[in-house]
Amino acid sequence: MSFTFAPCPQAVLPVEGENNSYFPIHRVYGIARNYAAANAALGEKTEPSLFLKPADAVVYAPEGKTLELDFPQATEDLQHEVELVVAIGKEGKNIPVEEAMDYVWGYAAGLDMTRRDLQRASSAKGKPWDTAKAFDESAPMTAIKPAARTPDNEPMSLWLYVNNEKRQEGTTEEMIYSVPEIISFLSTLYVLKPGDLIMTGTPGGIGTVHAGDTLEGGVQGVGILKVKYRG
Ligand code: MG
DSSP states (O other): OOOSSOOOOOOEEEBTTOTTOEEEOOOEEEEESOBTGGGGGGOSOOOOEEEEEOGGGEEEOOTTSOEEEOOOSSOSOEEEOEEEEEEEOSOBSSOOGGGGGGGEEEEEEEEOOEEHHHHHHHHHTTOOSHHHHSOTTOEEEOOBEEGGGSOOSSOOEEEEEETTEEEEEEEGGGBSSOHHHHHHHHTTTSOBOTTOEEEOOOOSOOEEEOTTOEEEEEETTTEEEEEEEOO
16 A cells, blocks of 8 residues: 555554553544533533544643643633543443443543633534634643553542642542443444543633643543643
8 A cells, every 4th residue: 555645643642651552542532511510500411512632632741741832823712621531442332331431441631722712602603613622732631541550430639730820620520421421422422442532521610821821730540741831
């Protein structure tokens, strides 16, 4: 086989604690409005809000280092959302909730960076969220920690500081849809594949990020990431 030009490199995240081992990314699914306190006004549980980001929107933020990124174009209101990321390791569709955890390969901490002004404008017109969610470098993430080395069945706390000031704090207990429920729901719409990542929503405290800001966030037991937007 010959390509008309060199294909883009496979998007990957390293596996935490292992040398030269990489998790190849297939798709990135995002669940919106999934934390009770942040979305009290939404009322009863109906079905999760879903969006996708391209695999190459993921940028690796190595623990203990600061990932420097250019401030994204076309926004006056870039916002941070710190999230637990679930990494899928097995193919499946119509997965029962009780079996969903068998499909989890590992976890990462991630930032679902959002161009909120574009999202507001799209939502107001009933348009899709792609320009708000699926832009370049919109998903900084830690390495992926295998599930076998991650505390199981316990609420995980997550947090985010901007310039050393606490902005977001919560635990996965506040999720409206649990990780198994999200996996089960997604698998009724898509065939889940090894390499899929799921961003599971963000707790309260989202806010605007400016050029020059440093974001430091994490998920307890999973990872910590630090991102600076160049001024
Ligand atoms: Mg989000």
